[in-house]
Every structure is written in C-alpha cells, then in structure tokens.
Amino acid sequence: MKAFDFDRASKLMPALSRGKVDASPCAACSVRGLTICAPLDSQEQGQMAAIMNSVELQAGDPLFDEGEVAGNVYNITSGTVRVYKLLPDGRRQVTGFLFAGDFLGIAKQDIYAFSAEAVTPCLLCRFPRHKLEDLMLRLPKIEQRLLSIASNELAAAQEQMLLLGRKTAREKIASFLLMLAMRARKRGQVEDPIAVSMSRTDIGDYLGLTTETVSRTFTQLKQRGIIQLLANHKVSLAKREVLEEIAGGF
Amino acid sequence: MKAFDFDRASKLMPALSRGKVDASPCAACSVRGLTICAPLDSQEQGQMAAIMNSVELQAGDPLFDEGEVAGNVYNITSGTVRVYKLLPDGRRQVTGFLFAGDFLGIAKQDIYAFSAEAVTPCLLCRFPRHKLEDLMLRLPKIEQRLLSIASNELAAAQEQMLLLGRKTAREKIASFLLMLAMRARKRGQVEDPIAVSMSRTDIGDYLGLTTETVSRTFTQLKQRGIIQLLANHKVSLAKREVLEEIAGGF
DNA sequence: CAGCGTCGTTGATCCACGTCAAAGCGATGC
DNA sequence: GCATCGCTTTGACGTGGATCAACGACGCTG
Numbered sequence: 001m002k003a004f005d006f007d008r009a010s011k012l013m014p015a016l017s018r019g020k021v022d023a024s025p026c027a028a029c030s031v032r033g034l035t036i037c038a039p040l041d042s043q044e045q046g047q048m049a050a051i052m053n054s055v056e057l058q059a060g061d062p063l064f065d066e067g068e069v070a071g072n073v074y075n076i077t078s079g080t081v082r083v084y085k086l087l088p089d090g091r092r093q094v095t096g097f098l099f100a101g102d103f104l105g106i107a108k109q110d111i112y113a114f115s116a117e118a119v120t121p122c123l124l125c126r127f128p129r130h131k132l133e134d135l136m137l138r139l140p141k142i143e144q145r146l147l148s149i150a151s152n153e154l155a156a157a158q159e160q161m162l163l164l165g166r167k168t169a170r171e172k173i174a175s176f177l178l179m180l181a182m183r184a185r186k187r188g189q190v191e192d193p194i195a196v197s198m199s200r201t202d203i204g205d206y207l208g209l210t211t212e213t214v215s216r217t218f219t220q221l222k223q224r225g226i227i228q229l230l231a232n233h234k235v236s237l238a239k240r241e242v243l244e245e246i247a248g249g250f
Numbered sequence: 251m252k253a254f255d256f257d258r259a260s261k262l263m264p265a266l267s268r269g270k271v272d273a274s275p276c277a278a279c280s281v282r283g284l285t286i287c288a289p290l291d292s293q294e295q296g297q298m299a300a301i302m303n304s305v306e307l308q309a310g311d312p313l314f315d316e317g318e319v320a321g322n323v324y325n326i327t328s329g330t331v332r333v334y335k336l337l338p339d340g341r342r343q344v345t346g347f348l349f350a351g352d353f354l355g356i357a358k359q360d361i362y363a364f365s366a367e368a369v370t371p372c373l374l375c376r377f378p379r380h381k382l383e384d385l386m387l388r389l390p391k392i393e394q395r396l397l398s399i400a401s402n403e404l405a406a407a408q409e410q411m412l413l414l415g416r417k418t419a420r421e422k423i424a425s426f427l428l429m430l431a432m433r434a435r436k437r438g439q440v441e442d443p444i445a446v447s448m449s450r451t452d453i454g455d456y457l458g459l460t461t462e463t464v465s466r467t468f469t470q471l472k473q474r475g476i477i478q479l480l481a482n483h484k485v486s487l488a489k490r491e492v493l494e495e496i497a498g499g500f
Numbered sequence: 501c502a503g504c505g506t507c508g509t510t511g512a513t514c515c516a517c518g519t520c521a522a523a524g525c526g527a528t529g530c
Numbered sequence: 531g532c533a534t535c536g537c538t539t540t541g542a543c544g545t546g547g548a549t550c551a552a553c554g555a556c557g558c559t560g
Contacts, residue, residue: 165457515548
C-alpha cells in the first residue's frame with residue numbers, strides 16, 4: 001500500500017500550499033446546498049472556511065490510500081473521484097464514484113478503509129479531521145449532517161450489494177446509467193445526454209464485470225435503440241422507461 | 251412489500267405489550283459494552299432504558315420491511331437477524347447478518363432501505379426513533395456513537411462489495427467463515443467451533459451464490475481438511491491460516 | 501418409531517460472463 | 531500527415547457457477 005506522497009502532491013496541487021483562502025470562498029460555491037455545509041448559516045460557513053484548504057487534482061492523481069492514517073476529509077467541488085479497494089493480486093472493486101457536492105472521507109477509527117483517486121481533473125475542499133472534530137463540538141449541526149450523509153451512503157451501499165450479488169450484466173449497466181442520470185439531476189446538470197466521465201475499466205470494476213462485458217453490453221443496448229453512444233463520452237438515454245424496466249427496482 | 255403486522259407481532263412478542271421494563275434491565279446486559287449504550291454512564295443508561303421496550307422474536311419473524319416508515323431502531327441482545335433487499339422477481343440479497351450487540355435501523359430519511367427478519371429466536375431492545383432523537387439532543391454522546399457505528403458499517407459494506415464483485419466462490423466462503431469467527435470473538439463467544447446459525451440459502455443470498463454452490467464449496471473445504479462440519483450447525487476452522495490465505499485480504 | 505417436511509448434498513448439464521487475441525479509433529506529439 | 535499510445539470494440543473460445551433434478555439426512559409430530 002503506497003503511502004501518500006506529500007511532496008508530489010504539493011507540486012500537483014498548488015492551492016494546497018497557498019493555504020490562505022479567498023475572503024468568502026463559499027459564497028460562490030455552486031454545490032453548497034448539496035453538501036455538508038448545507039445546514040450552516042454564513043457565519044458558521046466562515047468557521048468551516050477557516051479550517052479549509054483548496055485542493056486541485058489532475059486526472060489519475062491519488063488522494064489517499066487504504067490503510068493510511070485518515071488525516072483529512074474532503075468535499076468535492078468539481079470533477080469525478082473514484083473510491084476503491086484492492087485484493088493482494090490486484091483485483092479491484094470500485095466502491096463508489098463521487099461528484100461535485102459529494103463528501104469523502106468518513107472513516108472508521110482513524111484509518112481509511114479504501115483508496116481514492118481523481119478520475120477527471122478535480123477541485124476539492126480539504127478539512128483536517130481533528131479541526132473538523134473540534135468544530136463539530138461547537139456546531140452539532142455538522143455532526144448531524146455527517147450522520148445523515150453516512151445514512152445515505154449506507155443505503156446506497158446496500159443498493160450496490162444487491163446489484164453486485166444479484167443483477168445480470170445488462171441490469172447492472174442499466175442501473176449504472178440511471179444512477180448517473182439521477183445524480184446529475186441532483187446537482188442540477190443535464191441528465192439526458194449524461195456525461196460518462198470514467199473508463200470502461202472503471203465501470204467494470206464498479207459493477208463487478210470486465211471491460212469487455214461492459215463494452216458488449218453498451219453495444220447491445222445501443223443496437224436495440226435503448227441508448228445512444230455520443231461523442232465526448234456522452235450517452236443519451238433514448239428509452240429511459242425501458243432502461244428503468246431492465247434495471248429492475250433501482 | 252408486506253407491511254409490518256402489529257397485531258401478529260404483539261402476539262409473537264409478549265414483552266412488547268408489557269411495556270414496563272425491570273428496574274435496571276441494562277445493569278445485567280451482557281452486550282452493553284459493544285453497543286450504542288457503551289459510552290453512557292449508569293444515569294444516562296437509565297434515560298435510554300426509559301424509552302426502551304423489550305422485544306422477543308421467533309425464528310422467521312419479520313421485524314420490518316423495506317419501504318416502511320422507520321419508526322424504531324433496535325439493539326440485538328441475543329440471536330441472529332438477517333437484513334435484506336429484494337428485486338421485484340424475488341431475487342434476494344442479504345446485506346448483513348446481525349448478532350448480539352449489533353445495532354439495527356439506521357435509515358436514510360424516514361424509510362427503511364431494507365427488510366429485517368429473525369434468523370433464530372431473538373431478544374431485542376426497541377427504541378422509538380423520535381424519542382431517541384430527542385434524547386440525542388441532550389446526550390450528544392449517543393449521536394457520536396451512532397456516527398461511529400455508521401462508519402463501521404460503511405467500511406463493512408465496502409468490504410462486502412469487494413467480496414461480491416471480485417471474489418470467487420471459495421474466497422467468499424472462506425471470508426464468510428472468518429467473519430463469523432471474528433464477530434464471535436468480539437462478543438466473547440468461542441470462535442473455533444463457530445456456530446453457523448443461518449441456512450445455506452441465507453449464506454448464498456449473502457454471498458451472491460446459490461445454495462448448491464455454497465454446499466459444494468463447504469464440501470470441498472471439508473475434503474481438503476481445511477474445515478470440519480460438526481453437528482448442530484457448528485463448523486471448526488481446522489486450518490485457519492489456509493482459510494485466511496484463501497479469503498485473500500479480509 | 502414411522503411418516504413427513506425442510507434442509508442439505510450430489511450429479512449432470514447449460515450458459516452468462518470471463519479470457520485471450522486482435523483489430524478499430526480517436527487523441528497527442530513529431 | 532503519419533507514427534504512437536491508450537482506450538474501446540469485436541471475435542473465438544473456455545469455464546465457474548447456475549440450473550435442473552434426485553436423493554439423503556435430520557428434526558418434528560402424531
């Protein structure tokens with residue numbers, strides 16, 4: 001398990017060393033309503049901003065690795081992050097994709113239970129855990145929000161277990177596309193031609209399939225006119241009802 | 251989705267209607283150290299006990315169904331509970347087994363995201379959610395404990411996704427047996443001849459396999475001398491190191 | 501202690517998906 | 531404009547686990 005390379009990270013994330021943030025970085029935040037900051041008033045947001053640093057990542061950059069001391073939590077402002085676990089022989093399970101507005105870093109004890117990497121270029125807000133915990137004592141709303149986020153993630157994890165354990169390849173792909181559409185809608189983005197920002201390999205590792213099966217299943221759905229594969233990794237859900245029927249109870 | 255039948259439940263759970271609890275039911279509780287009550291002093295435990303009801307279940311009894319209004323949370327005192335989700339055509343994914351000391355009922359919004367049933371006869375402590383939420387405002391330790399429980403469950407869920415998406419049948423069974431042993435140890439029970447309280451079907455639905463495959467894999471491990479199948483659903487982990495090697499990074 | 505129902509085991513066969521291999525197909529750089 | 535590289539697609543083939551079908555082994559009940 002490779003440790004987080006802070007020197008490399010500093011070069012890759014210029015904002016990280018700058019330290020000082022803008023006067024009111026949160027005022028302009030487009031995902032404020034979605035995330036952990038949602039229940040806070042502007043004075044309280046200021047307290048959050050005071051312990052926050054901005055982080056910028058290139059596609060492929062690691063955020064942290066499984067087993068590492070969990071020093072920070074993150075809020076994604078833009079971009080896509082993948083979260084995954086590895087088996088010793090290299091088999092990988094992507095346990096989630098995170099988008100703008102999503103929160104990252106809830107950890108049992110003080111050790112990350114998974115690794116995280118940028119899928120696309122990303123902007124994030126980083127909070128040192130111990131400072132956030134101090135702040136939680138004064139602002140219990142944060143802790144409540146965190147519990148609510150954890151509950152939602154738990155429900156999503158159970159849905160994903162149902163998918164991994166009991167759905168066919170076609171049902172998995174259909175569920176995946178609908179999940180992307182649903183989450184794009186939640187953060188106010190267009191949800192018909194959805195942007196599929198991750199590779200076939202990432203999708204396969206998320207759904208418990210190989211890239212070949214993912215590719216074949218996309219082709220099959222395309223040939224039946226259920227989806228359209230467009231340029232720039234966009235996918236149109238031509239027959240959403242059919243997709244919903246295939247997904248089966250997502 | 252069948253709603254929870256309260257009348258039937260009342261008959262099945264005599265303790266439920268009794269309402270009044272013993273003077274200090276928690277003092278004698280054998281799982282106090284493991285569960286949500288762990289961080290509370292005896293006066294605070296009294297406050298918990300005041301909003302608590304005892305519940306007794308027979309094997310197979312439902313606790314609640316997915317989609318139902320999440321009115322209660324539970325603490326398991328003894329027995330085994332299964333938590334699961336269904337697809338419309340009846341395919342089932344067991345998302346977890348719960349044992350003495352485990353907490354049940356963290357729900358996103360106010361709707362259960364899964365169903366729960368007794369696998370064996372069970373004793374539980376039941377807390378009405380709204381009363382527990384009131385108590386949380388006065389005892390933030392409870393909320394912290396709940397967040398900690400949720401974090402642990404999240405880590406376990408990710409481990410299970412790795413298992414479901416990327417492990418072979420043999421690796422799944424090995425991981426499952428080691429998980430049972432580990433959890434038996436945590437609650438202070440014997441962990442070598444482990445008690446396997448659930449059926450092959452339950453195990454299959456937990457691991458994303460069929461009963462036949464579960465049975466064949468058990469037989470295979472037995473023939474290789476790695477485990478022994480004893481009477482009364484007990485299994486001895488004859489060669490635990492081999493099992494750990496097979497499980498691969500659990 | 502015989503009869504019955506549930507659960508577990510075993511065998512034969514099938515198929516959805518994995519594996520292996522090679523050919524498109526954009527992007528990027530020279 | 532053409533070589534290169536990574537990603538995706540497509541094809542041929544193999545296989546792990548599912549399915550279908552008996553059969554055995556308990557535990558329960560009368």
